[in-house]
Amino acid sequence: MTLVALHRETLGYGRSTVLSEVSFALAPGERVVLLGRSGAGKSTLLNAVYDRLVPQNRVALVPQDHALVPQLSVLRNVVMGRLDDHGAVYNLTSLLHVRPGDRVGIAAVLADLGLADVIDRKVAGLSGGQRQRVALGRAWWRGGTVLIGDEPVSAVDETQAEALLKQARFRFDTAVLALHDVALARSYATRLVGLNRNRIVFDAPAETVDDAQITALYAR
Template sequence: MSSFISASPIVQSPPRSAVRLTDVRKTYRSGRTRVTALDHISVTLTPGSFTAIMGPSGCGKSTLLHCAAGLDQPTRGSVWLGETEITALKPKARSVFRRDNVGFVFQAYNLMAALTVEQNVTLPLLLARRRTDRTRLEYVLAAVGLADKRDRRPAELSGGQQQRVAIARALITKPHAVFADEPTGALDSRSARQVLDLLRRATTELGQTVVMVTHDPVAAAHADRVLFLADGRLVGHMDSPTVAAVTNHMTHLGEW
């Protein structure tokens, strides 16, 4: 897979934080019972950082990701993406902001089968009625190693290649942050490594902020920092993680 092009587009100085959650709490009702999914979460992620979120099943990882990305609204607290408090936006405005400023990568690739690679990548621009910057498009396609497959459709690609299309689609709008929910969960080990290397390089070479939920210590070891959740609370973090250190920490949290 080709490396990122060195002559990246000039960007303005980033805001002090790319993602900021302050005293975020999320509760649900289940019958007569109130369930707390997130309990007083406060965290600040700097621009150009790669953060992994880990914890036992049901600890609130995906809920945290969805609240941070504007897919779900916290019960209380504030969420900022760049200089915008998305929790203060009305639903329609939040949806528009999310479309224009947030990138998503999920375990399911969510590609349109009838569209080509290039059309799938530029779909967010089409939906936003924005013109495609051809220089940016060429840049992103080369970055993910799919410049020679732009006219192929998803069925003609491997799972790893489809996930790289999804990453290119997430990067095309120059988002404040890319949120990835188990992005390697459906991939073999070789394809997973390629996708993780791509996300890693997106931060180091593009200055892209990436937030990834994962259950895999190997995936988490690609990040700059790992945040650990348990019972909806942040219970620790690890900088410069290694597979062994993450595995050991997760064992103490009762994951295995």
């Protein structure tokens, strides 16, 4: 079974091409990590995969900019992970007065992320690492078939990043992430995809990708 497949496609924005001749497929149970220099097209590929998955799958998304509402509390930002489960009236009342059952569930998610003590704090007052964990909490609360994440642990230290990716592995069988830390990528991924010069230059099981291939991705 294949969840999404791209075959020799050109990806970009408007008339601007970012990636050429892209072939990519995702099967259930795969944890794919995209590697490459800034500007290599990782976000472009993630967006394309996300757009293809959403019509028929429940997808949890962690965008690079977090996409949080700074003026709202951590609790209400996480509630938003399930807004498309209900209609407008239900969602409005949920944001105004979070239902007790939702608060209990979200509190448990935030406790796992080390954010239990900031549940009612406005996101605007949080550090970068805390904001990133709120974005993860929103994805955890949403749940779903696939996790899509664009540098989802870039704002935390290595120890925290490892712990967060363990949570991701536990909560989502299938994922496509862009990561900048190669060691983390190797420890998490079942498959590594390298991007360079507007193309996918390798796509292989993580254990078969050698250091020389990785180094070549980041060479000037």
